[in-house]
Amino acid sequence: MGSTIKDIAKDTNLSLATISKHLNGKNILPENKKLIEESIQRLGYIPNKTAQNLRSKKTKTICILLPIIGDYFWGFLCSIIEEYLRKYNYSTIISSYDASSGDNTSELQFLLSKQVDGVILIPDNSNSINLPFLLQKAHIPFVCLDQELSVIPADFVTSDNRAGAYGATRYFLENGHRKLGAIGGNLSSYTMKERLAGFRDACSEYHIPEENLCIYGGDVSSSAEYFRIMTSLPEHPTAVLMLGYDLTLGAIMTLSALNMQIPKDLSLISFDDDEIFSAFNPPITTVVQNMNEIGRQATKLLIKRINGNYDLFPETKMIETNFIIRKSVHVLADY
Amino acid sequence: MGSTIKDIAKDTNLSLATISKHLNGKNILPENKKLIEESIQRLGYIPNKTAQNLRSKKTKTICILLPIIGDYFWGFLCSIIEEYLRKYNYSTIISSYDASSGDNTSELQFLLSKQVDGVILIPDNSNSINLPFLLQKAHIPFVCLDQELSVIPADFVTSDNRAGAYGATRYFLENGHRKLGAIGGNLSSYTMKERLAGFRDACSEYHIPEENLCIYGGDVSSSAEYFRIMTSLPEHPTAVLMLGYDLTLGAIMTLSALNMQIPKDLSLISFDDDEIFSAFNPPITTVVQNMNEIGRQATKLLIKRINGNYDLFPETKMIETNFIIRKSVHVLADY
DNA sequence: ATACAAAAGCGAAACGTTTTGCTGTGCAAC
DNA sequence: GTTGCACAGCAAAACGTTTCGCTTTTGTAT
Structure with a gap:
């Protein structure tokens, strides 16, 4: 069970470095490439992300932070965001925070210890949280949803x-x-x-x-x-x-x-x-x-920031709403 | 930024092992305990989970696997589960899988590479997925929600x-x-x-x-x-x-x-x-x-399995439904 | 043939923890 | 006064990758 890059190295008589290179898409000799790929198949090698994360200091993970007590409106959005992030090879962890506490240091510690690359923050109505400050101080890129933060300039995406x-x-x-x-x-x-x-x-x-x-x-x-x-x-x-x-x-x-x-x-x-x-x-x-578009734009923007692109910061994405006409409006006779 | 256990060791003139011991709740001399705690405060030390995970081979992370296209019914449940898991110091990652594909090997690889400790599986109606087999073969504990798996014995929790x-x-x-x-x-x-x-x-x-x-x-x-x-x-x-x-x-x-x-x-x-x-x-x-109870029981059961307790396997938890009487039922005169 | 740059390979170090096996100290029992 | 034992501490190895700096090979132009 669980073969490692070392096993592949032994199996192919190549060095760790070469295997790693190939795995990360760098160029190696075609014959070695073939050798490695066969070996991977044979040994059923699966990269260990925790090791990758530790060494590279990137986790390819973002966290959706939402106020405690999941209003299921947000649960839905989480699924959408997860789907988009996966397209970028990011994975999603969700975590709720306590909006009633004035200090969210413990939540920040969680993020830091998890080494997340970025955060999608769903602010609480009360807007009293200090999470944005903490995130900024810790240099964790984040995008706000729904609410504009009055306290600090930040990217956010919202419906118009x-x-x-x-x-x-x-x-x-x-x-x-x-x-x-x-x-x-x-x-x-x-x-x-x-x-x-x-x-x-x-x-x-x-x-x-x-x-x-x-x-x-x-x-x-x-x-x-x-x-x-x-x-x-x-x-x-x-x-x-x-x-x-x-x-x-x-x-x-x-x-x-x-x-x-x-x-x-x-x-x-x-x-x-x-x-x-x-x-x-x-x-x-x-x-x-348009929840789908909100999720898509938020994801796109966050990944741009994670990649160090701070053009137009702080950016606001206004997503158009749709108007669905049904039958709850009366046409007045005196019109 | 980002001090490590090494910094604490230097700062306190103690060894790595001692610091680690303390951090994991083992006994050390009171004076050293004090020393370490002060140092942690001073240097703002935060444990690096990726390193912990790598070394200990436990991630304290479980994954909620749900069929692609998040019906928002499930999104809600995710929030509930996340909240319970957090009480056990677990974090939650959510990931969707492709139920239309007959083979979910790639999803399994994701789980293995992420080294998740367990899975909460929300099966697709079609029941055609091979995920349960793969999970079993990979020895990843999992609990099914909602649907009984016809194909394989497995823990599951469902409404009655x-x-x-x-x-x-x-x-x-x-x-x-x-x-x-x-x-x-x-x-x-x-x-x-x-x-x-x-x-x-x-x-x-x-x-x-x-x-x-x-x-x-x-x-x-x-x-x-x-x-x-x-x-x-x-x-x-x-x-x-x-x-x-x-x-x-x-x-x-x-x-x-x-x-x-x-x-x-x-x-x-x-x-x-x-x-x-x-x-x-x-x-x-x-x-x-009773979504809340479903989430609670599923969490409890999964953690029991993760801890190696396979009593009563496969276990089925039936959660009682509630009956809310409103006004959509007519009392027939001829009754 | 010779020189040189580019490409590919290698061993070793590094990431930040936990775990292992060992040493030294103090204390109780004989 | 020795033996034995629990306890705390330590140095070093280990987890599985990526990255660094260097060497070797390959290909191209002279």
Whole structure:
């Protein structure tokens, strides 16, 4: 079991160095090449990565760091990233970090001891982590996903949330809606701010006065409550943009409890599609993030940095969202 | 940057061996212990795992192997497993394998070269992979999730699908339903067989004649079509058990297209809950897998095997499903 | 033929740990 | 006062590669 480069050397009467050279794609004599390859077959040689890593100080491994408690949205993205990385001959380790602790030194130590070549960081909403600092100090290249780091310049790739929200809002407006609502989670998070900005962009383009806008945000758990308040206003919005997937659930539950029907009584567009949105009655129109492209771009960018190419640092990749029109928006008669 | 055990040795005037001893929890003189710990602090020493791995031939790393194209159901489970493994000081690498190829030698080579201590294998439905053989031959401990391997005895942990289906079906029966349907994906897969068996268990307990049962299965894409056929039968079932999450979506879409209402026109229970099922109108009653427990048990079992404990091999851990009663089942008047 | 550069090969060192086998010290038992 | 034993410490070897510096071979131009 487990033959090594030494066995190959003995078997072929060549030196370690020559075998290693061949294995790393350098030129050697064709006859030796043949000899080595035969020997590898015969002895079933498989390179030992831990030895390679130790000697070369490169591990061809990157780590996806995500906040503890895996929201399964991210789990999905991990699979995508793993697949892309594998194409570059990198392997992926996933690890969660404790976002509630102010100090992530232990996570950094993990990365250092594992000798990872780079990190894909999925920041926590709270943005209070010091991980970015630590990574920078340790000279570990990293790319952020989803959230812009306010604290430090860093590469990041994200959906173009602003444009996505803008497009959805315009769709409301083009269908005659003039009183609009938006419900978000924590409105101070980067993502929410962007989406809200897109919402406002479209509204001001159509000269919708501020008093026709109804914007709520806060805890996800209270979103249903916000929704209830909003819809009970005497002149409530006719269309609401839901700024997050989880919020939409609360909204739909509330609506059905209030016996209001989509889109007759209220039009609705949601961020972040789920397969299941298409199964609702009516199916929900959504702004959907292109997870595949996010994964691809993040991978590409990270590997560029690992290879020492720091052109355009810090780079921001905005990935276009897709707008899937289904049936949750009412075409107003008075349009 | 990056001090080593050698630096600590020099700094403390002790030998490498002593430092290593301390680091691995063996006894050394208290004064030396203090000396070493101070030195570690001062020099910011972090153990190099690649070196440790090379020398000790243990990597404290396990690999989650999942079929290519990450269905995000599995992504979620990966996060759970990672979290448990971390508690045992293991790290997790994820890697996908090509289930369509009959030969997964390259995947095995990856595992061997990475020197992983164990594998959590998520088999493909097709069960045609030779990975289990290869793992066994290479003496890499592994635990299967979800599917029993027909080809080889192996540890596996799975939901108790049969009992779950039995419970759901009984719920139909107890509410007066006597004509029942079940719609599955590929009925020859282990999971589907189990669920169907549970369905039949309950039916035969209530002496439901076979002609009152309506069972369809096949491609997920054609499930909507099966559903359409079933509901158009002159004496169609009054209650249908959906044997998989994705199938339910098709069903609900079809139902709304046919203008049939749940549960008035048809009662429905689905396997595999999604947060969103509770948001449907009406909310869907479901049989839900305890992913957390699956992850926990799989981790525990794998680590036991890694530690050389092969008691009760091959071991099967059946994890109870939970039954969440919502409002998609009609209480029949004639009950 | 001769000189010279380029290519290919070699032995040995290096990467940072753990493990092995040995030595020296102190202490209890006889 | 010797024997024996546990314990701590040490130097050196080992893990399986890559890399360094040097030598030998090959090919080409004179």
